[in-house]
Amino acid sequence: MGEVLRVDLPRHAATPPPLPPVVRLNKFSRQFGETRVLDDLDLSIAPGEFVALLGRSGSGKTTLLRTLAGLDGTSDQDVTVPASRATVFQDARLLPWKRVWQNVVLGLRPADPRKAAAQALREVGLDHRLDAWPLTLSGGEAQRASLARALTRKPELLLLYEPFAALDALTRIRMHALVLALWRAHQPAVLLVTHDVEEAMALADRILVLDRGRIAAEERITAPRGRRGPTVRALRETLLGHLGLEAGGGVYADLVAQEH
Amino acid sequence: MLRLSSFRTEIAMTNARPNDRRGRRMGGRWLSPILLLLLWEAGSRTGLIPAHTLAAPSSVFGTLLDMLRSGELPANLLVSFGRATIGLVIGATTGIVLALATGLSRRIDSAIDPIMQIKRTIPVVALTPLFIVWFGIGETPKIALIAFATIFPVYLNLYQGIRGVDVRMIDMARSYGLSRGQIVRDVILPGALPSLLTGLRYSLSIAIILLVIAEQINASAGLGFLINNARDFMRTDIIVVCLMVYALLGLAADAGIRAIERRALAWRPNLLEA
Ligand SMILES: Nc1ncnc2c1ncn2[C@@H]1O[C@H](COP(=O)(O)OP(=O)(O)O)[C@@H](O)[C@H]1O
Ligand SMILES: [Mg+2]
Numbered sequence: 001m002g003e004v005l006r007v008d009l010p011r012h013a014a015t016p017p018p019l020p021p022v023v024r025l026n027k028f029s030r031q032f033g034e035t036r037v038l039d040d041l042d043l044s045i046a047p048g049e050f051v052a053l054l055g056r057s058g059s060g061k062t063t064l065l066r067t068l069a070g071l072d073g074t075s076d077q078d079v080t081v082p083a084s085r086a087t088v089f090q091d092a093r094l095l096p097w098k099r100v101w102q103n104v105v106l107g108l109r110p111a112d113p114r115k116a117a118a119q120a121l122r123e124v125g126l127d128h129r130l131d132a133w134p135l136t137l138s139g140g141e142a143q144r145a146s147l148a149r150a151l152t153r154k155p156e157l158l159l160l161y162e163p164f165a166a167l168d169a170l171t172r173i174r175m176h177a178l179v180l181a182l183w184r185a186h187q188p189a190v191l192l193v194t195h196d197v198e199e200a201m202a203l204a205d206r207i208l209v210l211d212r213g214r215i216a217a218e219e220r221i222t223a224p225r226g227r228r229g230p231t232v233r234a235l236r237e238t239l240l241g242h243l244g245l246e247a248g249g250g251v252y253a254d255l256v257a258q259e260h
Numbered sequence: 261m262l263r264l265s266s267f268r269t270e271i272a273m274t275n276a277r278p279n280d281r282r283g284r285r286m287g288g289r290w291l292s293p294i295l296l297l298l299l300w301e302a303g304s305r306t307g308l309i310p311a312h313t314l315a316a317p318s319s320v321f322g323t324l325l326d327m328l329r330s331g332e333l334p335a336n337l338l339v340s341f342g343r344a345t346i347g348l349v350i351g352a353t354t355g356i357v358l359a360l361a362t363g364l365s366r367r368i369d370s371a372i373d374p375i376m377q378i379k380r381t382i383p384v385v386a387l388t389p390l391f392i393v394w395f396g397i398g399e400t401p402k403i404a405l406i407a408f409a410t411i412f413p414v415y416l417n418l419y420q421g422i423r424g425v426d427v428r429m430i431d432m433a434r435s436y437g438l439s440r441g442q443i444v445r446d447v448i449l450p451g452a453l454p455s456l457l458t459g460l461r462y463s464l465s466i467a468i469i470l471l472v473i474a475e476q477i478n479a480s481a482g483l484g485f486l487i488n489n490a491r492d493f494m495r496t497d498i499i500v501v502c503l504m505v506y507a508l509l510g511l512a513a514d515a516g517i518r519a520i521e522r523r524a525l526a527w528r529p530n531l532l533e534a
Pocket of ligand 2: 058061062
C-alpha cells in the first residue's frame with residue numbers, strides 16, 4: 001500500500017503544464033477613421049483567472065469589451081476567445097417583456113428551462129422572484145438576475161462590464177461578495193471592466209490599466225483576498241498614478257483636495 | 261375627439277386618489293349630458309324642436325327598440341361591422357407586413373419607405389372617386405377604402421417601433437449568441453409591440469371614419485344605407501340611432517385595444533401597479 005502511494009507522489013509534485021489561455025489577443029488593433037482606439041494590444045487571460053481592467057474614459061475599455069463579447073468583428077486578426085462566454089452589463093439588460101426566469105434561460109434550450117433558471121437564481125439568491133417582471137426588480141436584484149443569466153451558460157469567460165457602477169454602496173458590497181463566491185464555485189476566467197480602483201483591488205488577481213489603446217500597466221496581487229489590507233495602500237497609489245492621478249498617499253480625501 | 265377626451269379621463273382616473281371627492285366629480289361629469297338630454301326632450305315636447313329637425317330622445321329610444329326587435333338594426337350593423345373588419349384586417353395586415361419588411365431590412369427600406377411617405381401625403385378620402393371608377397359601387401370600393409386608409413397608422417407606428425428598439429438589448433442578445441431569427445422574435449417584435457398597438461388604435465378610429473364615408477357610396481345595406489334611407493324620409497330618429505351605433509362601435513374598438521394592451525403589455529410598470 002505504502003509503496004503504491006510513493007509511486008504516485010512525484011506525479012503530484014510536478015507542476016502541471018500551463019493550460020492554454022482562454023483569451024489571447026495578439027497585437028490587436030481597432031480604429032475608427034483616423035483614431036486607433038486599440039493599438040497593438042496584447043492580452044492573455046488564463047483559465048479561472050480574475051482580471052480587472054482599469055482605464056480612463058476614452059481609453060478603449062468599451063471597444064475592447066465589445067471585441068471580446070463578439071459584438072464587433074475582429075477582421076481576421078489574431079484573437080482567441082472561448083465560445084462559451086457571457087457578459088454582465090452595467091444596466092443588467094433584462095428583456096422587460098420576459099419574466100425573470102425566461103430571461104435567465106434566454107436563447108438556451110434546457111430540458112426543463114424553468115427548473116434550470118430556478119437553480120441559477122437560487123445561487124444568486126433570487127429564486128423567490130422567478131416569475132417577476134424585470135421592471136419590478138431593484139437595481140441589485142436585476143444585476144443578480146443578470147448574473148444568473150450569465151451563469152446558466154457555464155461560461156469559460158465571464159465579462160463584467162462595469163456591473164456594479166450603478167448600485168448603491170451597500171448593494172455593491174453584497175454583489176462583490178456574490179461575484180467572488182460564484183467565481184470560486186464555477187471557476188470561469190473573469191474580465192472585470194471597471195473604473196473603481198477599490199473594486200479592482202478587492203476582486204482581481206491581476207489588474208491591467210488601459211491607456212490610449214494599450215495595456216499601460218499590469219499589477220499582480222499575490223496577497224489572498226481578505227488579507228490585502230497592508231498592500232492595498234501602495235497599490236492604490238500606483239494604480240492611480242497609472243491613471244494619471246498623483247494621489248496623496250493613495251488616500252481619496254487627500255487626492256480630491258489636490259486635484260484642481 | 262371622443263377617443264382623445266375619454267383617454268384623458270382615463271389618465272385622470274388612474275392618477276387620482278380613490279376618495280369621495282373623485283366620486284363627486286365623476287357624478288358631476290354625468291350631470292351636464294343628462295341636463296342637455298332633458299332640455300332636448302323638453303324642447304321636443306313643447307314643439308320648440310320639430311321632429312324633422314331632430315327627434316326627441318324618447319322617440320329615438322323607442323325607434324332603437326323597434327329596430328332591435330325587427331332585426332333591422334342588428335342585420336345592417338352586421339353588414340357595416342363586416343366591412344370595417346375585413347377592411348381593417350386587410351389594411352392592418354398589409355401595414356404589418358410592410359413595416360416588418362422595411363423595419364428589418366435596410367434594402368427593402370430604401371425601396372419601399374419613400375413610396376409610403378409619399379402615399380401618406382394623399383388624403384385617402386380624396387381617393388374615393390378613383391376607387392369608384394376602379395371598383396364600381398359595390399362592396400369592393402368600400403372595403404378597399406378602409407383597407408387603404410388603415411395601412412398607414414399601423415405601418416408608420418410599427419416601423420418607428422422596430423427602428424426604435426433599444427440597440428443595447430440587441431447587443432445583449434447578440435453577445436448571448438441569439439440568432440437573427442431569435443433576436444427578431446424575442447427582442448425586436450416585443451419591443452415594437454407597444455408601437456404596433458398605438459398604430460392599431462389609430463387604424464381602428466380611421467376604419468370607422470372611412471366606414472361612414474364609404475357607406476355614403478350607394479349602399480344597399482349597412483348603417484350608411486339606413487341613414488340614407490332615413491334622410492329621404494326625414495326620419496331623424498333613425499339617423500340619431502345610427503350615429504349612436506357608430507359611436508358605440510368606436511368605443512367598443514377602443515375597449516378592445518385596451519384589453520389587448522392589458523394582456524400583451526402586462527410587463528409595463530404603469531399597468532403592473534394597477
Ligand atoms: N463607433 C465608434 N465610432 C467612432 N469612434 C468611436 C466609436 N466607438 C468608440 N469610439 C472612440 O474610441 C475611443 C474609445 O472609446 P471607448 O472604447 O468607448 O472608451 P472607454 O470605454 O474606455 O471610455 C473614444 O475616443 C471614442 O470616441
Ligand atoms: Mg466605456
